[in-house]
Amino acid sequence: MKIHEYQAKAIFAEYGIPVGKEKVATDPEEAKAIAQELGLPVVIKAQVKVGGRGKAGGIKLVEKIEDVASVANQILQMTIKGIPVKKVLVAQAIPIAQEYYLGITIDRAIRKPVLLASSAGGVDIEEIARTAPQKIIKQPIEPSIGLLPFQTRNIGFKLFADSQIVNEFSAIAQKLYQIFWDKDCSLAEINPLVTIRQSQATSPRLIALDAKIVFDDNGLFLHPELADLQDPTGEEPNELEAKKAGLSYVKLEGNVGCVVNGAGLAMATMDLIKRFGGEPANFLDIGGSSSPEKMITAMKIILSDKNVKAILINIFGGITRCDDVAQGLLAALKESKIAVPIVARLTGTNEAEAHKILNGSQVIPAKDMAEAVQKAVALAK
Ligand code: GDP
Ligand code: MN
Helix, strand or coil, X not given: CECCHHHHHHHHHHHCCCECCEEEECCHHHHHHHHHHHCCCEEEEECCCCCCCCCCCCEEEECCHHHHHHHHHXXXXXXXXXXXXXXXXXXXXXXXXXXXXXXXXXXXXXXXXXEEEECCCCCCHHHHHHHCHHHEEEEECECCCECCHHHHXXXXXXXXXXXXXXXXXXXXXXXXXXXXXXXXEEEEEEEEEEEECCCCCCCCCEEECCCEEEECHHHHHHCHHHHHHCXXXXXXXXHHHHHHCCCEEEECCCCEEEEECCHHHHHHHHHHHHHCCCCECEEEECCCCCCHHHXXXXXXXXXXXXXXXXXEEEEEECCCCHHHHHXXXXXXXXXXXXXXXXXXXXXXXXXXXXXXXXXXXCCEECCCHHHHHHHHHHHHC
16 A cells, blocks of 8 residues: 555654655645745645656745745646646755665565665666666665664765764664564655755754655555555556456556456566567456456556557456456447457467357457467557
C-alpha cells in the first residue's frame, strides 16, 4: 500500500525525523490560507503517489502570497502520469545547500533489508544506479540484529564532513529503519534529504524534503492503525479498478498490452516480448479462477491505455478454462469495437472449445507462446 508524501511525513514527524512546516490542501483558497499562516516563500506540491512530480511540473516555488491560489489551482488541475491531482501540500520553502538520498528497501538477492544512501539525491535512485553507481552506499541490515549506530555513523562520515550533520544523519537513518521495521514496509525513502543553507549554525541541519513509504500488503493485517491512511486519490486509476476486480495490474511504458494467467507466466511473457524486440504496456495477471467478467474488465483496463497498439492474450488453462476466457473475450468484443489487433494463445483446459468460440472473430490465433509474442510485437510496430 502506497501513501501520500504528507502522510509519510506525518509518520516521520511522529518518529522524530525532521520535516518542514507544511499542511495539505484540497482547494486554492485553503492553500492560500496555509501559505499565509506558514509565511512565504512556500513550495506547492502535487500529492500523487508517483515519483518525478518535480519534473512533471507538479512542484512549484511561490514567492508572493497573491500567486499562491492560482499556482495551487493550476497544480490541482493537473494529471501526472495518468493520475489526477486532488490534493496539494503547501510547505514552507527550505533553502537547500545539497540534496542527498536515503532509502531502505528489501534486497531480494540477499533476502535482507538494505540501506541505500547517496550524495546524488533529488533524482531517482534508478537513475543514480545507472549514471553514478559508485555514488550509492549500500548497507545490508541483519534483521535479527537491526541497523547498528556505528553502521549509520560510518555512512554519515562518508557523506558529510561536519560531525553535527553526521550525528543527525545517523539518527535519521536509525529512525527510518525503525519505521521500516515497525510498520512492515517494503520501502521507506527520503529523496531528497537536504542540508539547509544557512549563515549561522542552528539545528537541525538536515531535513526530509520528500517522503515515500510503501507498506507490504501482507503485513497490513498487523497494523489496523494504517487503515485510515488508505486514500484512493493519487493512485493510478486502472490499478485501483484492477484491484477491485481481483486482477493484479501494473502499468508499464510499452505498447504491447498483455492478458496472462498466473504471475510466473506473466513475467515470462514480458521477458519474451522484450526478447523479440517489443515492450510490454503492462503486467496483468487475471488469476487462477476463471470468469468471463474478469476478461471483460481486463480488456477494458488495457484499452484505456492509449499507448497499447496490440493485445497479447497468453493463457495456460488449468483451473482457468480456455473457453471461459474466450467467452469473456467475445463479450468484450461485443461490448465495444476494439481497433487494435488481438493475438491469442490459449492452451490447456477446454482449448478446442475456446478455438471454436473465437473462430470467425477478429482474434488472431497462435499455436504457441513464441509465435503469439512475435505476432503481437510485429503488429504493435
Ligand atoms: P519528486 O519529484 O516527486 O520526487 O518530488 P520532491 O519532493 O523530491 O521534489 C523535487 C525537487 O523539488 C527536490 O529535489 C527539490 O530540488 C525541489 N524542492 C522541493 N521542496 C523544496 C523546497 O522546500 N525548497 C527548495 N528550494 N526546493 C524544493
Ligand atoms: Mn523526491
